[in-house]
Amino acid sequence: MFALSNGKIYAGDTWLENHSVLVDNGKIVKICNVEDIPSSCPVDDLEGGFLVPGFVDVQVNGGGGVLLNNSPDKSSIVTVAAAHRKFGTTSLAPTFITDEKTKMQEMAGAVETALMENSPGIKGIHFEGPFLNIERKGVHDAKFIRLMDDCFLKLIADHDLGQVIVTLAPEKVTLDYIRTLVEAGAIVCAGHTNATYDQTQAAMDAGLTGFTHLHNAMPAMQSRKPGVIGAALENQDCFCGVIADGHHVHWATLGTTLAAKGADRIMLVTDAMSSVGTDETEFMLGDQRIDVRDGKCVTAEGVLAGSALDMATAVRNVSRLPGQSLLSAVKMASTTPATFLGLNDKIGKIQSGFDADLVLLNKEVEAVRTWIAGEQV
Incomplete structure (x- = not known):
């Protein structure tokens, strides 16, 4: 002791x-x-x-020079986790964005192996796609975006993956599909979506409990069209991830979001790419070159491609916003995502046991x- x-x-x-x-x-x-x-x-x-409690990041695409979509294997997962530990992340969900089915299988096998071998910090997997709205695809490869299928259900059923997060566009799947995912133990989130307010409400009634990088890859909230963002802000039970780097969401918008939801339901996420923890100035995502400049990752056309953010920086940024504090920022980086994952009896607090x-x-x-x-x- x-x-x-x-x-x-x-x-x-x-x-x-x-x-x-x-x-x-x-x-x-x-x-x-x-x-x-x-x-x-x-x-x-x-x-x-x-x-403070170790940070819990539920959206990590890469780090330490490794992008998981490029190298879906256990060694890469270990490298990514080690890179983020330098910035206080002690638990994470390795994130795999829309890709071909065989690579999704490889990633699932790699995560299963990492969990079996108790690789430090690995708590599960986040499949961001492939059931997305192509109109809100961001840097996701359109040729791999597809309709809901039983293959994905079999994939998560055949592997021991810990906490499974699935980001999908609610308007592109049936409510029964969402229910089936939830019954299989998955945590379902809305993202890369054009869902209406009513469609989002129906998805939440079916078991959807989260929103991936709120405000990004979804329509803006309007006075007569609250949409997915309006539904997310209104519901006091669902969880919303936000990327607090000053590039994905304006600080004023982020402040308003925090005021609406509170630290108990907002999660800080990085959406980190391979450059985190390195001096990389560029990397490849599939056949796209991504430049790292001015604290962000962008395509040649200037489209944001994940982020160059780490969790310590996210906490620091939020702690300095009006109405926020280091206490509230830490909660959003640890206690709240632990609750979202259903692990709030093990991590996310400094407490006996x-x-x-x-x-x-x-x-x-x-x-x-x-x-x-x-x-x-």
């Missing part, structure tokens, strides 16, 4: 000072007063930093140390 001490400890809605976190066998034993640390317990000095997945932030809100299951990584 060891103690993490001399820092400000995240406790949901407040910071605990003059307290320590006791860790043993990969778990948080308890939070105690400094004077109650057992005399035989080694103490790790946090030097006044902010100790939870996994000792932790991040130390300095005063500039930079990740300076990261622990997974009590091991510094």
Whole structure:
């Protein structure tokens, strides 16, 4: 057992000072007063930093020079997870965007292997596509966008994939298909969609619980056409991912979204590409060259292609918005996505019995140390 001490400890809605976190066998034993640390317990000095739950990113396409669609194998998944740990991400859903069926099979097999081998940080998989609206495809390859089929249902049934997230366009599948996915254990999200308000409401009634990169790849909310965004903001139970990099969503729009939904239902996501954790200035997505410049990833035509964002930067950005704080930003990066995944009894909090997945932030809100299951990584 060891103690993490001399820092400000995240406790949901407040910071605990003059307290320590006791860790043993990969778990948080308890939070105690400094004077109650057992005399035989080694103490790790946090030097006044902010100790927060490890970040949980449910949309990660790549990192460390690896793009999962280009290399759907276990080694790539491990590389991506390691790249994001430097920025405080201790749990993630490797994300595979619309692609051919054989590559989807390869990715499913790779994630299953990673889970079987307890690869640090891997919690499941996010299939972003292929049942999307081609009019809102973004950089997804149109030739692989397809209608709903039983092959995909078999794919997720035949593999042990942990937490399975499926992003689809509600107007391109039947309500029964959404119900079938949910019954199979998938978490269904709306994204890359032109769904109307009524179509979105019906999809939520069928079991859809999330929205992928809200505001992006979907129609804007209008006074008489609230659409998918209006339905998402109105519903107080569903979860919305947002990319807080200043490129995907205007800061004022993001602030209004946060005010409408609150930190309990907004999740910070990166939508990160291979450049995160590297000095890459360009990479390939299929046969498209993607340039990394001015903090964003874009095609030759200037279309956004994922992001160059990491979770520590997302937390820092949101913590500086009017009406927000470091506490609320951390909740959106840890507790809320853990709840979305159904893992809020294991991760996302600094609490007795939870996994000792932790991040130390300095005063500039930079990740300076990261622990997974009590091991510094």
